[in-house]
Amino acid sequence: xxxxxxxxxxxxxxxxxxxxxxxxxxxxxxxxxxxxxxxxxxxxxxxxxxxxxxxxxxxxxxxxxxxxxxxxxxxxxxxxxxxxxxxxxxxxxxxxxxxxxxxxxxxxxxxxxxxxxxxxxxxxxxxxxxxxxxxxxxxxxxxxxxxxxxxxxxxxxxxxxxxxxxxxxxxxxxxxxxxxxxxxxxxxxxxxxxxxxxxxxxxxxxxxxxxxxxxxxxxxxxxxxxxxxxxxxxxxxxxxxxxxxxxxxxxxxxxxxxxxxxxxxxxxxxxxxxxxxxxxxxxxxxxxxxxxxxxxxxxxxxxxxxx
Ligand SMILES: C[S@@+](CC[C@H](N)C(=O)[O-])C[C@H]1O[C@@H](n2cnc3c(N)ncnc32)[C@H](O)[C@@H]1O
Numbered sequence: 001x002x003x004x005x006x007x008x009x010x011x012x013x014x015x016x017x018x019x020x021x022x023x024x025x026x027x028x029x030x031x032x033x034x035x036x037x038x039x040x041x042x043x044x045x046x047x048x049x050x051x052x053x054x055x056x057x058x059x060x061x062x063x064x065x066x067x068x069x070x071x072x073x074x075x076x077x078x079x080x081x082x083x084x085x086x087x088x089x090x091x092x093x094x095x096x097x098x099x100x101x102x103x104x105x106x107x108x109x110x111x112x113x114x115x116x117x118x119x120x121x122x123x124x125x126x127x128x129x130x131x132x133x134x135x136x137x138x139x140x141x142x143x144x145x146x147x148x149x150x151x152x153x154x155x156x157x158x159x160x161x162x163x164x165x166x167x168x169x170x171x172x173x174x175x176x177x178x179x180x181x182x183x184x185x186x187x188x189x190x191x192x193x194x195x196x197x198x199x200x201x202x203x204x205x206x207x208x209x210x211x212x213x214x215x216x217x218x219x220x221x222x223x224x225x226x227x228x229x230x231x232x233x234x235x236x237x238x239x240x241x242x243x244x245x246x247x248x249x250x251x252x253x254x255x256x257x258x259x260x261x262x263x264x265x266x267x268x269x270x271x272x273x274x275x276x277x278x279x280x281x282x283x284x285x286x287x288x289x290x291x292x293x294x295x296x297x298x299x300x301x302x303x304x305x306x307x
Pocket of ligand 1: 111112113114138139141145161189190205209228229239
């Protein structure tokens with residue numbers, strides 16, 4: 001028999017109690033973790049610390065602190081919503097972390113989690129020889145990739161492009177939140193169509209790339225994210241093919257293109273066996289991110305325009 005809310009709220013007292021109870025609830029309910037944490041315990045820690053307005057790096061001495069009655073109710077409510085609605089934790093909290101920066105997120109945008117974060121933090125070394133002056137974050141969603149680039153490259157001008165007006169509204173809020181409006185703009189664009197005549201030293205993209213098979217197997221948590229941010233046709237390459245066809249027109253001579261396509265990398269290799277994609281490695285996990293230079297894109301443009 002399940003304990004009633006009343007029993008739980010009276011028996012559980014400390015921060016430790018609520019984290020433990022939340023983690024147990026999450027494990028028992030078979031939740032999926034892939035939106036910022038990869039296990040039940042870390043998800044529970046995030047929810048409890050957030051509700052108590054405690055910083056994520058709080059000292060372990062807070063574990064024994066007692067919650068007030070209203071704090072207990074608030075924590076209980078969020079833990080129940082995580083279980084009942086299968087809502088990913090960042091949507092419950094209203095924000096997510098990426099490259100050490102906090103981004104507003106809601107169900108209009110994908111929750112930031114791209115392994116490209118590691119490349120940004122490393123300043124895209126050794127692939128870029130100097131700081132890029134103009135950067136494009138294509139398929140920007142919340143704007144996390146482009147805004148993190150603006151943070152790492154303090155002199156760069158950055159365009160955040162997306163086809164979704166909803167996503168662009170969130171990106172604009174994040175531009176304002178990070179006070180980067182003087183160097184970063186949100187642009188409505190169907191792939192490159194809204195960017196005519198612009199040239200970039202760096203184009204970074206985490207486009208929709210989930211193939212039809214993976215779309216049909218997605219855990220419930222992913223159904224809260226916009227389908228437009230995930231689905232990309234039978235082989236997941238609908239947008240990636242278009243990027244490859246057109247990117248060279250939008251890159252400077254020394255420019256570089258970086259694209260994430262996760263599991264769909266196998267379809268790309270099958271489609272273009274002769275293209276020398278540089279597949280990037282990640283220390284913190286992630287796969288299916290390639291890099292091509294403007295020169296490589298130009299050299300192989302016939303192969304890309306044939307598809
Ligand atoms: C996988 S999400 C990536 C969001 C963000 N870059 C990130 O890493 O969290 C893909 C984004 O591409 C956008 N998108 C889908 N089709 C597009 C298109 N044809 N042109 C531009 N953006 C598109 C979606 O609206 C969504 O915001």
